[in-house]
Amino acid sequence: MTTDNKRPLTLRDVSEATGVSEMTVSRVLRNRGDVSEKTRTKVLTAAKELGYVPNKIAGALASNRVNLVAVIIPSLSNMVFPEVLTGINQVLENTELQPVVGVTDYQPEKEEKVLYEMLSWRPSGVIIAGLEHTEAARAMLNSSGIPVVEIMDTDGKPVDAMVGISHRRAGREMAKAILKAGYRHIGFMGTKMPLDHRARKRFEGFTEALAKEGVEIEDREFYSGGSALAKGREMTAAMLERSPELDFLYYSNDMIGAGGMLYLLEQGIDVPGQIGLAGFNGVELLQGLPRKLATMDACRLEIGRRAAQIIADQLADPEAEIERQITLSPTITYGDTLKRR
Numbered sequence: 001m002t003t004d005n006k007r008p009l010t011l012r013d014v015s016e017a018t019g020v021s022e023m024t025v026s027r028v029l030r031n032r033g034d035v036s037e038k039t040r041t042k043v044l045t046a047a048k049e050l051g052y053v054p055n056k057i058a059g060a061l062a063s064n065r066v067n068l069v070a071v072i073i074p075s076l077s078n079m080v081f082p083e084v085l086t087g088i089n090q091v092l093e094n095t096e097l098q099p100v101v102g103v104t105d106y107q108p109e110k111e112e113k114v115l116y117e118m119l120s121w122r123p124s125g126v127i128i129a130g131l132e133h134t135e136a137a138r139a140m141l142n143s144s145g146i147p148v149v150e151i152m153d154t155d156g157k158p159v160d161a162m163v164g165i166s167h168r169r170a171g172r173e174m175a176k177a178i179l180k181a182g183y184r185h186i187g188f189m190g191t192k193m194p195l196d197h198r199a200r201k202r203f204e205g206f207t208e209a210l211a212k213e214g215v216e217i218e219d220r221e222f223y224s225g226g227s228a229l230a231k232g233r234e235m236t237a238a239m240l241e242r243s244p245e246l247d248f249l250y251y252s253n254d255m256i257g258a259g260g261m262l263y264l265l266e267q268g269i270d271v272p273g274q275i276g277l278a279g280f281n282g283v284e285l286l287q288g289l290p291r292k293l294a295t296m297d298a299c300r301l302e303i304g305r306r307a308a309q310i311i312a313d314q315l316a317d318p319e320a321e322i323e324r325q326i327t328l329s330p331t332i333t334y335g336d337t338l339k340r341r
Contacts, residue, residue, distance in 0.1 A: 008064075008122075008145030009052040017046045029054050051139030053119040065146075069311055070118035071099045072128040074106045074196075079255070079283050080300055081129070084151065087304020088127060095312050097124060104129075106195040112137045119144055125311035131156035132197045147314040149307040152298075154327040155201050161324040163306045167198045170296055170330055171205025174250065174278060177332055179213055181339040183248035183276050186210065187219040189235045189260070190252025195224065199252045202280065206250065219243040223256075232259020240275075247275055254279035257293050258286050261337060265290060277337040282330075294338035299328040 011029075015022045020039060027033035028043040035043075046052075055064060071088060073081045088099050100123070102114035112134050118126070119140055125147040131154075133141070141148050141159045148160035155168050178186065188206070191199055207217060219239050223231045235256065236249060251257035257279030264271050271277060271291060282297035306326050313322050334340050 009143045051143035067096045068123040069125045070123040072102045083300040084304040087301040088308040091308035163326040167201035168205035171202035172209040175206045175209035185247045187246045192224040228255030229259040232256035233263040236260035236263045251279045254281045254283040292335035294335040297330045
């Protein structure tokens with residue numbers, strides 16, 4: 001079965017795919033009425049494969065759409081995403097659209113559930129973090145009939161539009177800067193990779209660039225949960241005890257990098273002379289620390305703005321030519337922890 005990519009699926013589409021009546025499909029999806037288990041399974045399987053989401057406001061509004069933009073992000077505790085939301089709101093506040101936020105905790109199954117619930121209210125657009133989704137989530141996005149913008153990452157193929165940075169390139173650029181400064185004995189600390197595809201891609205780009213110059217990461221450690229500052233301290237202490245010859249520590253984010261920097265300064269270690277440091281994200285909150293951590297700006301505010309603008313422009317004029325794949329270029333801030341040569 002083929003459908004117009006911008007036409008939302010209806011009960012009729014599920015009915016045609018299963019060979020049962022629209023009334024029966026409705027009963028199954030609303031869990032009402034007497035329907036055989038065989039038919040119920042057939043309908044539910046087809047609906048999931050098609051990406052069909054029941055319309056909770058059908059008949060309530062003539063347009064079958066509400067002026068909401070579903071914004072689906074992994075975390076609100078991570079300082080990265082509130083800045084993205086600020087960028088989104090700066091654009092949407094000049095329109096009739098309002099963002100509504102769902103949080104997935106980096107869990108694909110939870111993302112699928114959040115997306116299902118949000119689409120059931122028929123928003124006017126979707127902004128969703130990342131390019132990796134379950135097959136069911138991708139089917140729902142493909143069949144939603146509304147503008148979809150995937151954000152934060154451009155290392156992959158979007159469902160519709162995407163705005164972000166290349167995390168593999170970000171990792172490569174940081175590796176080149178570290179090597180150019182003369183560091184060769186490098187340790188890496190970061191979050192658990194399966195939960196954060198963007199951190200994984202940065203790590204891959206980082207190690208690829210090192211390998212081209214014959215350098216390998218000599219020690220690594222990963223964490224999940226807990227205070228990032230405290231974890232940065234703990235991991236840095238443990239890593240240097242294991243590998244005292246390290247002369248550079250690369251952290252997957254600024255918060256654990258800041259924890260590591262505070263530990264090293266307390267120990268009287270010369271930063272960046274004896275050990276250099278770098279993080280990622282350009283978190284402004286850390287600018288009051290004794291040293292400015294080397295980092296790379298992830299263009300968070302601009303990502304939010306550009307994503308919201310795509311949604312607003314496409315809704316204002318569905319036929320307009322719109323740039324749909326936007327890759328922004330982050331820049332390295334050397335700060336006080338990465339030598340420049």
